[in-house]
Amino acid sequence: xxxxxxxxxxxxxxxxxxxxxxxxxxxxxxxxxxxxxxxxxxxxxxxxxxxxxxxxxxxxxxxxxxxxxxxxxxxxxxxxxxxxxxxxxxxxxxxxxxxxxxxxxxxxxxxxxxxxxxxxxxxxxxxxxxxxxxxxxxxxxxxxxxxxxxxxxxxxxxxxxxxxxxxxxxxxxxxxxxxxxxxxxxxxxxxxxxxxxxxxxxxxxxxxxxxxxxxxx
Amino acid sequence: xxxxxxxxxxxxxxxxxxxxxxxxxxxxxxxxxxxxxxxxxxxxxxxxxxxxxxxxxxxxxxxxxxxxxxxxxxxxxxxxxxxxxxxxxxxxxxxxxxxxxxxxxxxxxxxxxxxxxxxxxxxxxxxxxxxxxxxxxxxxxxxxxxxxxxxxxxxxxxxxxxxxxxxxxxxxxxxxxxxxxxxxxxxxxxxxxxxxxxxxxxxxxxxxxxxxxxxxxxxxxxxxxxxxxxxxxxxxxxxxxxxxxxxxxxxxxxxxxxxxxxxxxxxxxxxxxxxxxxxxxxxxxxxxxxxxxxxxxxxxxxxxxxxxxxxxxxxxxxxxxxxxxxxxxxxxxxxxxxxxxxxxxxxxxxxxxxxxxxxxxxxxxxxxxxxxxxxxxxxxxxxxxxxxxxxxxxxxxxxxxxxxxxxxxxxxxxxxxxxxxxxxxxxxxxxxxxxxxxxxxxxxxxxxxxxxxxxxxxxxxxxxxxxxxxxxxxxxxxxxxxxxxxxxxxxxxxxxxxxxxxxxxxxxxxxxxxxxxxxxxxxxxxxxxxxxxxxxxxxxxxxxxxxxxxxxxxxxxxxxx
Numbered sequence: 001x002x003x004x005x006x007x008x009x010x011x012x013x014x015x016x017x018x019x020x021x022x023x024x025x026x027x028x029x030x031x032x033x034x035x036x037x038x039x040x041x042x043x044x045x046x047x048x049x050x051x052x053x054x055x056x057x058x059x060x061x062x063x064x065x066x067x068x069x070x071x072x073x074x075x076x077x078x079x080x081x082x083x084x085x086x087x088x089x090x091x092x093x094x095x096x097x098x099x100x101x102x103x104x105x106x107x108x109x110x111x112x113x114x115x116x117x118x119x120x121x122x123x124x125x126x127x128x129x130x131x132x133x134x135x136x137x138x139x140x141x142x143x144x145x146x147x148x149x150x151x152x153x154x155x156x157x158x159x160x161x162x163x164x165x166x167x168x169x170x171x172x173x174x175x176x177x178x179x180x181x182x183x184x185x186x187x188x189x190x191x192x193x194x195x196x197x198x199x200x201x202x203x204x205x206x207x208x209x210x211x212x213x214x215x216x217x
Numbered sequence: 218x219x220x221x222x223x224x225x226x227x228x229x230x231x232x233x234x235x236x237x238x239x240x241x242x243x244x245x246x247x248x249x250x251x252x253x254x255x256x257x258x259x260x261x262x263x264x265x266x267x268x269x270x271x272x273x274x275x276x277x278x279x280x281x282x283x284x285x286x287x288x289x290x291x292x293x294x295x296x297x298x299x300x301x302x303x304x305x306x307x308x309x310x311x312x313x314x315x316x317x318x319x320x321x322x323x324x325x326x327x328x329x330x331x332x333x334x335x336x337x338x339x340x341x342x343x344x345x346x347x348x349x350x351x352x353x354x355x356x357x358x359x360x361x362x363x364x365x366x367x368x369x370x371x372x373x374x375x376x377x378x379x380x381x382x383x384x385x386x387x388x389x390x391x392x393x394x395x396x397x398x399x400x401x402x403x404x405x406x407x408x409x410x411x412x413x414x415x416x417x418x419x420x421x422x423x424x425x426x427x428x429x430x431x432x433x434x435x436x437x438x439x440x441x442x443x444x445x446x447x448x449x450x451x452x453x454x455x456x457x458x459x460x461x462x463x464x465x466x467x468x469x470x471x472x473x474x475x476x477x478x479x480x481x482x483x484x485x486x487x488x489x490x491x492x493x494x495x496x497x498x499x500x501x502x503x504x505x506x507x508x509x510x511x512x513x514x515x516x517x518x519x520x521x522x523x524x525x526x527x528x529x530x531x532x533x534x535x536x537x538x539x540x541x542x543x544x545x546x547x548x549x550x551x552x553x554x555x556x557x558x559x560x561x562x563x564x565x566x567x568x569x570x571x572x573x574x575x576x577x578x579x580x581x582x583x584x585x586x587x588x589x590x591x592x593x594x595x596x597x598x599x600x601x602x603x604x605x606x607x608x609x610x611x612x613x614x615x616x617x618x619x620x621x622x623x624x625x626x627x628x629x630x631x632x633x634x635x636x637x638x639x640x641x642x643x644x645x646x647x648x649x650x651x652x653x654x655x656x657x658x659x660x661x662x663x664x665x666x667x668x669x670x671x672x673x674x675x676x677x678x679x680x681x682x683x684x685x686x687x688x689x690x691x692x693x694x695x696x697x698x699x700x701x702x703x704x705x706x707x708x709x710x711x712x713x714x715x716x717x718x719x720x721x722x723x724x725x726x727x728x729x730x731x732x733x734x735x736x737x738x739x740x741x742x743x744x745x746x747x748x749x750x751x752x753x754x755x756x757x758x759x760x761x762x763x764x765x766x767x768x769x770x771x772x773x774x775x776x777x778x
Contacts, residue, residue, distance in 0.1 A: 058250070
């Protein structure tokens with residue numbers, strides 16, 4: 001409590017749109033931006049005034065869980081069908097990685113593995129960890145957690161790699177009987193997973209990392 | 218700037234700041250939890266869908282997993298996918314592979330007893346091509362459902378597709394044959410050259426002495442298989458040369474190449490009630506044998522040939538007076554210690570019934586005499602009359618022999634034991650053998666001609682001749698040339714003498730002229746004497762004025778010497 005004051009300590013709240021600083025209706029916990037109660041609005045531009053992103057914990061958790069649920073069929077169901085003259089091959093993400101590896105393209109296998117398996121899993125773990133630790137108000141490694149969050153947000157787009165590969169191949173490899181690539185339902189689930197995790201990381205408010213009972217520097 | 222300073226300067230003057238508008242929230246509860254609920258629902262629906270579609274899991278064992286691919290190879294019935302291979306593993310004793318198949322929910326009926334599974338691979342045979350689509354799509358497992366409702370989850374896969382699918386109309390029959398020939402599962406069955414069925418399976422008889430074929434004749438043509446139907450192997454080409462010329466008899470081209478079975482009722486009155494399911498028939502080698510009246514009981518006979526039987530092969534015919542009564546079944550070499558020879562033992566099977574009424578009469582005769590009307594007795598009597606077995610040349614080109622039972626005139630007396638087993642027929646050397654013998658004799662005699670000394674003498678004579686010729690060349694010929702020169706000289710002088718302006722020629726011309734003149738006067742004389750014959754006596758009359766020609770003539774006459 002000896003640290004520098006935050007806006008909330010001073011009873012202030014800023015409009016994110018027009019920059020007007022308003023009085024936080026102090027003591028009214030209901031109106032705390034993180035709550036689910038009535039919302040404050042900027043008296044000048046009318047946009048919602050929030051101390052933190054609205055309902056950040058719940059939204060992030062919900063999207064993260066939804067993403068994780070969809071991540072299961074995304075991995076179990078085949079994402080791509082490669083049909084050639086005498087062979088029809090349905091590949092799941094992991095079987096594609098294995099196939100690439102055994103075919104000798106270890107580099108490609110690593111890229112696909114990292115983009116499709118490691119990154120989403122890291123996202124789930126990181127976001128989950130961030131949510132839990134922020135909720136508990138832990139003051140453990142706050143700057144690193146903040147960095148981790150930024151990394152997660154940045155890396156999120158690249159998880160769509162698999163979806164792009166399937167979309168590109170489907171469009172390009174269309175040689176009728178000879179060879180054909182078709183997307184299979186798995187890729188939809190995978191895309192949904194990526195989108196949901198991106199939303200989840202967007203709805204997480206990194207300021208929550210710093211909202212702790214014990215504030216330091 | 219001013220704001221900054223104000224914030225810095227009077228943080229307590231918070232009340233001067235505007236107060237936010239408080240809005241009533243329409244939804245108190247967060248709707249965001251609908252997203253994971255929705256995701257969970259989708260996931261759940263997938264699980265339920267999957268669970269609903271999962272049928273029974275069965276295990277099929279095959280000899281090899283060739284062409285099968287875990288997770289990919291489908292199981293099809295009537296070309297509809299009813300399941301998929303889940304995994305493939307070796308059996309515990311490594312003798313076969315166990316293929317786990319996940320059947321679909323709708324295909325539960327295929328996990329019952331009696332269902333057959335086999336791997337459909339491309340098969341290209343002479344009888345046709347099957348499974349050609351699997352060249353591109355990869356092998357799949359074919360299924361044929363049984364009738365039973367008893368569920369079963371372990372099956373033994375067939376190595377070849379079953380020729381007859383379950384529930385097909387028709388009847389199956391069993392054929393017995395000595396060997397399989399060119400028949401195979403799927404070989405066609407013909408009735409009047411129309412394909413009416415196929416060979417469903419074959420197996421060796423338990424004693425290994427024959428082959429049993431199961432054929433399936435499709436309905437409604439199965440009614441043509443009667444109790445007296447004859448089946449024969451329709452493979453190959455039947456070429457026969459008869460009095461009517463060359464006759465080529467085949468079934469379809471496919472049957473020629475791949476083999477087939479044909480059946481028909483024998484001509485004449487016969488039992489034409491349709492044969493019941495699984496009736497056994499004999500499979501004959503060709504149509505002629507199939508249609509021939511039954512051969513009756515076969516008898517084994519043995520013949521002992523002293524001479525070479527090169528060209529006598531197993532299956533060579535045995536003929537009695539030109540009628541085929543059996544065939545050779547074995548040709549073996551023996552060793553006779555006493556004679557130090559290698560006789561050839563030829564075994565044959567004969568069907569005396571083929572002799573027809575002759576045999577019946579012989580039998581009747583034997584009965585009349587009160588003898589045992591057995592083949593051995595009958596033959597014994599015939600042998601006493603000179604019946605002998607001969608290995609004769611059937612084909613001069615190929616030198617193939619056949620065994621002829623024939624009456625040989627002046628045959629040497631042979632011992633015959635009618636009780637011996639097997640029956641041994643005495644043999645006589647064949648006509649060709651005799652010819653060979655005679656040829657050998659001639660050759661022997663030729664051998665005795667002293668070609669060596671003849672050659673030597675001839676050589677000496679030739680040497681003498683050579684010397685003579687040398688002499689002729691050295692001496693006689695020059696002398697001869699000399700003589701010829703002399704002759705030429707003589708001829709030249711003769712030529713000279715005879716030339717036109719030679720004195721000889723001129724003298725000769727003058728002489729001839731004289732002779733001519735003399736001849737003329739002689740004629741005048743004769744003419745005169747013709748007219749005056751008295752002149753010979755009286756001389757010429759002085760006064761003969763009337764002859765005008767006379768005066769010139771006498772001087773000419775006087776000119777003559």
